[in-house]
Each structure stands twice: as C-alpha cells, then as structure tokens.
Amino acid sequence: MNSNKTILKTSDWVKGVSRHGELIIGFIDSMSIIQEAVNVVVAESDNEELIGKTIPMSVNQVESIPEAVNKDAGQLEFLIDLALSTGDKEWFNELSAELNTKKQTVN
Incomplete structure (x- = not known):
C-alpha cells in the first residue's frame, strides 16, 4: 500500500476522486491488499447517482478522514x-x- 498515507482498514472513512473525476466521501466496505484497491460505499459525492453505491477505488485515489471525536x-x-x-x-x-x-x- 501507499507508504505516504495512513494505513487504511475496513470501515475507515475516506475521501477521494474517482477515475471519472467525481469527488467521493464514504467508508471502506472491503479491500484487496494484493490489488491495492478498496471498495468504498459512497455517502457523499458531486455525482448524486453514486450515493449509496459501492465503487472500487485504488488506494492511491483515497485518503483517510480523521474520525471526529465528538459528533453532533x-x-x-x-x-x-x-x-x-x-x-x-x-x-x-x-x-x-x-x-x-x-x-x-x-x-
């Protein structure tokens, strides 16, 4: 996996850009270390059709979002x-x- 990023794991919240240029915020549903890929359940996107869907993304396309300690x-x-x-x-x-x-x- 990419050494300059936080090590990703299932259920981590991530943000990134899809291969079609769409902004994505979601969480990792599953991952393949061999393929260096993650399946992200999209919670927010500038392409509303992606919201709620699971899409594959390279680990190089995403970065971890720090978990908020106190959620409102x-x-x-x-x-x-x-x-x-x-x-x-x-x-x-x-x-x-x-x-x-x-x-x-x-x-």
Whole structure:
C-alpha cells in the first residue's frame, strides 16, 4: 500500500476522486491488499447517482478522514440513516446509543 498515507482498514472513512473525476466521501466496505484497491460505499459525492453505491477505488485515489471525536446530533442522525441503509445493525446500535446519551446530557 501507499507508504505516504495512513494505513487504511475496513470501515475507515475516506475521501477521494474517482477515475471519472467525481469527488467521493464514504467508508471502506472491503479491500484487496494484493490489488491495492478498496471498495468504498459512497455517502457523499458531486455525482448524486453514486450515493449509496459501492465503487472500487485504488488506494492511491483515497485518503483517510480523521474520525471526529465528538459528533453532533445531526451527524449522528445522518450516520444512523447510513447504517440503516447498509444494514449494519451493530453500527446502528452503537450510533443510536451515542445519540441517546447526547440527548440525555442536553436535557
């Protein structure tokens, strides 16, 4: 893998540019170390047709996005929707618990 970048792993959030020049933000669903490729589930893109789809990208096309330590309620709600759309029950439960804790501390 590319030595000047953070080592990527499954579930990392990444940003990059597709081979067609589209801006991509998403998370790594799977990867092939041999092919130096990752499959990215697109959460945001300037090409709306890609949102929600999984696309292959070279590790050289993406870079890791640092995880925000404190997510606000809007970010958590967006991620919960994403977890629902991808069928990731464990992530959904984790995010829901985090949102509930945040709401309880505000009240």
